[in-house]
Amino acid sequence: MSRAPNALPIHKIVVIGSGGVGKSALTLRYMYDEFHDEYVPTKIGQFSKEAQLSSEEACMIEIIDTAGEEELKIRKQQNYAISEGIIFVYAINDIDSYHRVKELYEDVMVAKTEIGQRENFDILLVGNKSDMGTNRQVLRVEGEHLASKWGCEYIETSAKLDEFVSNSFQLILSKVHDRKFKVPEQKAKKKKKKNRNKKFKLNCFIV
Numbered sequence: 001m002s003r004a005p006n007a008l009p010i011h012k013i014v015v016i017g018s019g020g021v022g023k024s025a026l027t028l029r030y031m032y033d034e035f036h037d038e039y040v041p042t043k044i045g046q047f048s049k050e051a052q053l054s055s056e057e058a059c060m061i062e063i064i065d066t067a068g069e070e071e072l073k074i075r076k077q078q079n080y081a082i083s084e085g086i087i088f089v090y091a092i093n094d095i096d097s098y099h100r101v102k103e104l105y106e107d108v109m110v111a112k113t114e115i116g117q118r119e120n121f122d123i124l125l126v127g128n129k130s131d132m133g134t135n136r137q138v139l140r141v142e143g144e145h146l147a148s149k150w151g152c153e154y155i156e157t158s159a160k161l162d163e164f165v166s167n168s169f170q171l172i173l174s175k176v177h178d179r180k181f182k183v184p185e186q187k188a189k190k191k192k193k194k195n196r197n198k199k200f201k202l203n204c205f206i207v
């Protein structure tokens with residue numbers, strides 16, 4: 001599916017997790033290949049750029065980098081509502097952030113169910129700060145277990161060392177893109193085939 005650049009599909013990705021887990025660091029690493037050691041809590045950040053899905057396909061990614069703490073409820077609900085893909089982030093050296101991400105997941109599910117979007121988004125679980133392995137408080141297997149419970153992938157990243165950051169954004173982008181464009185295409189193809197088979201059966205019957 002090739003499109004003119006001005007007609008690229010836009011996919012909205014929201015990054016969620018408690019304060020200080022590295023949501024902004026991941027976003028800035030992906031957007032500009034930058035990393036800052038100082039911690040500046042986010043109010044809200046919005047970014048966008050063109051992203052390549054394959055050698056032939058591109059899209060626009062819009063990233064909402066949310067505030068980990070004290071976010072207005074209304075803003076939270078708005079972010080949940082517009083999200084087509086959500087990256088849930090915790091830090092592997094912070095057990096509280098792991099527990100918090102479970103609560104945030106429940107929040108999202110309730111909000112998405114209320115607005116009838118339970119099926120219309122994809123998720124990814126990210127354990128950030130993998131470079132802090134010596135202070136690890138959450139085992140990799142605990143991340144994997146949670147992700148499999150949620151039915152999604154788990155990736156361990158380091159925004160600091162630039163490990164698996166773009167892989168994470170690429171993965172959620174592909175999932176969103178496929179759900180929005182490929183799945184309907186596949187469904188339509190299946191339907192066409194079913195109708196063809198029906199016609200064929202009917203013809204056989206008449207003959």
Ligand SMILES: Nc1nc2c(ncn2[C@@H]2O[C@H](COP(=O)(O)OP(=O)(O)OP(=O)(O)O)[C@@H](O)[C@H]2O)c(=O)[nH]1
Pocket residue numbers: 017018019020021022023024025026036037038039040041042043066067068069128129130131132157158159160161
């Ligand atoms: N060692 C290490 N530090 C990181 C990593 N990612 C982020 N940090 C540091 O962790 C601190 C918090 O990072 P942020 O990206 O601001 O965290 P946040 O989740 O956006 O925080 P809020 O905006 O308050 O929600 C900063 O000092 C970062 O430099 C990482 O992968 N490894």
Ligand SMILES: [Mg+2]
Pocket residue numbers: 023024025040041042065066067068
């Ligand atoms: Mg931030």
